[in-house]
């Protein structure tokens with residue numbers, strides 16, 4: 019498995035990372051801990067060292083499952099988690115209400131705020147270290163940006179945590195280039211995590227030019243468009259209650275049909291390489307200029323091993339051009 023540096027840190031992280039949002043169950047229709055632990059073990063066995071989680075993924079559950087799964091394998095893992103989506107206080111900016119399963123329209127058990135004040139970051143890092151059962155987090159990322167706290171204050175606290183050895187590198191997520199500029203002015207920003215896939219190309223013009231210029235790592239999230247690009251979500255796939263895809267227009271019958279038509283164009287390329295459509299989507303993602311890592315969610319060992327194997331796929335220039343033509347055709351239609 020190829021590894022790339024996380025920005026200017028000396029941390030080498032596998033180009034394919036394991037994302038553990040679905041493993042927390044929240045917004046994904048629940049989770050099965052045994053299958054989730056098997057997925058994490060399969061990912062590590064296949065050479066993935068980058069594992070991304072967050073407190074919000076199941077209100078602590080994803081971090082707890084990751085912590086149990088990596089016990090005894092800590093040295094094989096670059097552990098990434100996040101701060102800034104909080105439910106322990108009502109400071110900052112109300113993001114949404116939620117219950118254990120999903121975001122709610124009205125009130126819910128959790129009032130989630132975007133908050134990155136210094137005392138809250140300090141509280142959150144201790145909670146994450148406890149749930150993950152580690153004494154240091156390799157990459158600590160601000161999950162969503164808080165419009166109420168100056169970035170200089172947030173970054174100063176993150177830099178202090180780094181000096182204290184509680185974290186090793188600092189990243190952002192869901193940040194604009196302008197916000198990233200303010201992080202860079204106040205300390206060392208090593209990574210940016212942003213939605214990016216064949217269907218989500220906004221970062222090409224927004225974040226990627228910035229990260230490329232500054233030498234910041236770019237971690238693509240949802241690179242399989244939440245499973246759609248694997249071709250496994252046909253017209254008959256039914257989602258569980260609390261699976262966000264149930265009400266997402268991207269998973270409507272019409273959208274599935276359009277995506278399936280685009281995927282047809284990829285089939286000859288995938289079969290030429292002896293790979294699945296999902297592996298093709300992952301291999302394409304990590305070939306995009308500036309996209310240094312791709313975080314792929316997996317719910318079981320089979321998915322994790324299949325996704326990891328995409329790290330060995332070498333798409334040629336003709337393959338990439340044919341894929342890009344099909345994506346452009348999809349966008350134009």
Ligand SMILES: NC(=O)c1ccc[n+]([C@@H]2O[C@H](COP(=O)([O-])OP(=O)(O)OC[C@H]3O[C@@H](n4cnc5c(N)ncnc54)[C@H](OP(=O)(O)O)[C@@H]3O)[C@@H](O)[C@H]2O)c1
Nearest residue numbers: 037038039040191239240241242243244245248314315321
């Ligand atoms: N920073 C942020 O705000 C943010 C936001 C979103 C995601 N992320 C990070 O990025 C990671 C990845 O994104 P994501 O989980 O949203 O979506 P994704 O990686 O695009 O898709 C993951 C889903 O696709 C399906 N899948 C995965 N591998 C498969 C395979 N080989 N064959 C068939 N189906 C497969 C699984 O769902 P089913 O089996 O249920 O279909 C899985 O849960 C997250 O886990 C998280 O770490 C961060």
